[in-house]
Amino acid sequence: xxxxxxxxxxxxxxxxxxxxxxxxxxxxxxxxxxxxxxxxxxxxxxxxxxxxxxxxxxxxxxxxxxxxxxxxxxxxxxxxxxxxxxxxxxxxxxxxxxxxxxxxxxxxxxxxxxxxxxxxxxxxxxxxxxxxxxxxxxxxxxxxxxxxxxxxxxxxxxxxxxxxxxxxxxxxxxxxxxxxxxxxxxxxxxxxxxxxxxxxxxxxxxxxxxxxxxxxxxxxxxxxxxxxxxxxxxxxxxxxxxxxxxxxxxxxxxxxxxxxxxxxxxxxxxxx
Amino acid sequence: xxxxxxxxxxxxxxxxxxxxxxxxxxxxxxxxxxxxxxxxxxxxxxxxxxxxxxxxxxxxxxxxxxxxxxxxxxxxxxxxxxxxxxxxxxxxxxxxxxxxxxxxxxxxxxxxxxxxxxxxxxxxxxxxxxxxxxxxxxxxxxxxxxxxxxxxxxxxxxxxxxxxxxxxxxxxxxxxxxxxxxxxxxxxxxxxxxxxxxxxxxxxxxxxxxxxxxxxxxxxxxxxxxxxxxxxxxxxxxxxxxxxxxxxxxxxxxxxxxxxxxxxxxxxxxxxxxxxxxxxxxxxxxxxxxxxxxxxxxxxxxxxxxxxxxxxxxxxxxxxxxxxxxxxxxxxxxxxxxxxxxxxxxxxxxxxxxxxxxxxxxxxxxxxxxxxxxxxx
Numbered sequence: 001x002x003x004x005x006x007x008x009x010x011x012x013x014x015x016x017x018x019x020x021x022x023x024x025x026x027x028x029x030x031x032x033x034x035x036x037x038x039x040x041x042x043x044x045x046x047x048x049x050x051x052x053x054x055x056x057x058x059x060x061x062x063x064x065x066x067x068x069x070x071x072x073x074x075x076x077x078x079x080x081x082x083x084x085x086x087x088x089x090x091x092x093x094x095x096x097x098x099x100x101x102x103x104x105x106x107x108x109x110x111x112x113x114x115x116x117x118x119x120x121x122x123x124x125x126x127x128x129x130x131x132x133x134x135x136x137x138x139x140x141x142x143x144x145x146x147x148x149x150x151x152x153x154x155x156x157x158x159x160x161x162x163x164x165x166x167x168x169x170x171x172x173x174x175x176x177x178x179x180x181x182x183x184x185x186x187x188x189x190x191x192x193x194x195x196x197x198x199x200x201x202x203x204x205x206x207x208x209x210x211x212x213x214x215x216x217x218x219x220x221x222x223x224x225x226x227x228x229x230x231x232x233x234x235x236x237x238x239x240x241x242x243x244x245x246x247x248x249x250x251x252x253x254x255x256x257x258x259x260x261x262x263x264x265x266x267x268x269x270x271x272x
Numbered sequence: 273x274x275x276x277x278x279x280x281x282x283x284x285x286x287x288x289x290x291x292x293x294x295x296x297x298x299x300x301x302x303x304x305x306x307x308x309x310x311x312x313x314x315x316x317x318x319x320x321x322x323x324x325x326x327x328x329x330x331x332x333x334x335x336x337x338x339x340x341x342x343x344x345x346x347x348x349x350x351x352x353x354x355x356x357x358x359x360x361x362x363x364x365x366x367x368x369x370x371x372x373x374x375x376x377x378x379x380x381x382x383x384x385x386x387x388x389x390x391x392x393x394x395x396x397x398x399x400x401x402x403x404x405x406x407x408x409x410x411x412x413x414x415x416x417x418x419x420x421x422x423x424x425x426x427x428x429x430x431x432x433x434x435x436x437x438x439x440x441x442x443x444x445x446x447x448x449x450x451x452x453x454x455x456x457x458x459x460x461x462x463x464x465x466x467x468x469x470x471x472x473x474x475x476x477x478x479x480x481x482x483x484x485x486x487x488x489x490x491x492x493x494x495x496x497x498x499x500x501x502x503x504x505x506x507x508x509x510x511x512x513x514x515x516x517x518x519x520x521x522x523x524x525x526x527x528x529x530x531x532x533x534x535x536x537x538x539x540x541x542x543x544x545x546x547x548x549x550x551x552x553x554x555x556x557x558x559x560x561x562x563x564x565x566x567x568x569x570x571x572x573x574x575x576x577x578x579x580x581x582x583x584x585x586x587x588x589x590x591x592x593x594x595x596x597x598x599x600x601x602x603x604x605x606x607x608x609x610x611x612x613x614x615x616x617x618x619x620x621x622x623x624x625x626x627x628x629x630x631x632x633x634x635x636x637x638x639x640x641x642x643x644x645x646x647x648x649x
Contacts, residue, residue, distance in 0.1 A: 107544030
């Protein structure tokens with residue numbers, strides 16, 4: 001069984017919500033990313049998203065854009081990120097999801113990418129600019145290699161689209177809490193809970209919520225009804241601030257631990 | 273996906289609504305000034321000594337380029353859809369000006385995203401947009417040119433989609449944009465067909481148009497695509513020459529990829545990162561090309577060539593002095609390529625070059641390059 005599925009099952013048995021951080025791979029360097037991943041795992045993170053740097057990240061706000069640019073200064077490639085996962089697997093079994101844009105995957109070759117993900121120990125892939133149903137080979141290849149395909153649902157998704165997204169997603173469904181790009185926001189919009197429930201009508205696959213969450217209070221609120229809480233830009237900002245400094249992983253740990261704790265201690269109002 | 277589906281449905285409905293068609297037709301005639309003339313370029317024809325050359329005068333359309341055809345069509349559509357706000361990206365500034373103009377006409381709020389490098393080289397158009405009441409938002413990320421302006425417009429659109437329509441300026445982006453833009457531009461070829469039949473009593477032998485995203489080229493070509501006797505050439509920006517890496521010739525250096533929601537030829541490195549482009553003309557400075565052009569390329573229906581910066585600048589001067597028409601630097605690429613091949617064609621043959629825009633916006637930029645090159649302006 002895929003490490004993501006195992007993790008969500010174990011959490012469901014305890015009535016807990018997953019905490020899922022996002023960081024940009026290769027920002028500032030691949031070796032620093034490896035150290036940060038291990039600290040995130042030590043802080044209790046359940047699944048970790050590794051952003052693959054891309055030159056034109058249209059779904060990302062400025063914090064993640066700048067992180068991608070920093071990584072691209074060192075020419076960090078999709079091959080490098082897959083290799084990073086292979087290295088991490090020597091010391092860690094934390095579920096890892098690649099968060100990427102479609103063009104690097106196309107350039108890699110979809111079949112080869114799926115196979116290399118399996119060999120390296122990647123558990124899931126989220127291709128942000130590939131809606132479900134647009135590339136059948138992508139879905140087939142990842143399925144055949146046991147790699148989860150995470151797709152995005154958004155506040156604008158209609159019932160038909162939600163049904164398709166739910167059907168094609170494995171590992172988890174990523175619900176984008178608001179229209180727009182990645183980045184921190186001050187509040188959680190009121191429609192999130194209802195949309196999470198609507199998605200869950202179509203699937204037993206866990207639903208994680210991201211975009212705009214950055215504080216323990218927000219994490220706790222969302223953890224009350226979602227299966228996973230995703231925090232990205234706030235962590236990426238911190239990594240950008242400390243960069244290659246030796247204390248960066250520890251700073252990330254200090255920032256993430258309260259988010260993990262808030263997520264874990266939230267009272268679930270809806271069953272998994 | 274839903275906003276794209278909503279747009280497609282609204283567009284299809286509008287296309288079969290006599291009221292929408294009538295309103296657009298009236299605005300084309302009385303506001304844009306269509307049909308634009310098909311002009312026989314007698315002195316240029318004599319100078320090159322080959323086929324007869326006609327210019328399709330899109331430079332005479334209101335705002336000075338073909339871009340108004342699409343901008344006005346889409347802005348009308350936006351109003352129909354109940355959107356109060358319109359956003360656009362712009363490279364050379366012509367699409368931005370056209371959209372700002374349409375919004376002023378229709379009473380819509382307008383914001384245009386423009387790369388800071390393009391703002392520097394197209395200051396006049398920045399001022400025009402602001403004068404027309406639009407907000408011009410500088411984009412300082414990435415290569416600071418057209419592709420980055422599109423990135424930022426897309427980020428705005430996904431954030432504000434409830435009340436905002438994104439007027440994409442070329443036959444690029446996710447479906448249905450390439451179709452919508454093509455449909456609003458195909459009037460160029462429809463008119464040219466009638467006009468050349470009237471002038472010459474037969475179809476042209478060759479059509480030449482510059483290709484950035486490819487909207488003016490598709491506008492001219494589409495009406496003739498079924499006419500096998502009509503040869504067509506799209507001219508890309510060769511910049512300093514494809515061998516230098518400083519260019520925007522997608523068919524000379526690109527491979528199939530996906531950028532901005534369209535699968536097409538894309539200038540990218542072996543890892544799928546989009547490469548920076550270079551062209552003296554901001555409007556051709558884009559790493560991908562409209563997907564329908566890629567299709568026509570792959571089936572061999574349309575030929576694609578390129579003209580370098582210096583060739584385009586020479587054509588810019590040539591058209592100005594020989595015909596009294598200052599072409600946009602984009603259109604000058606089409607003229608530059610015509611100048612290469614027309615002398616070898618027989619005098620009985622007929623060529624139409626799409627004069628996609630006028631060059632007033634480019635005079636400062638061109639003067640700088642020409643003076644650097646020792647031209648005695």
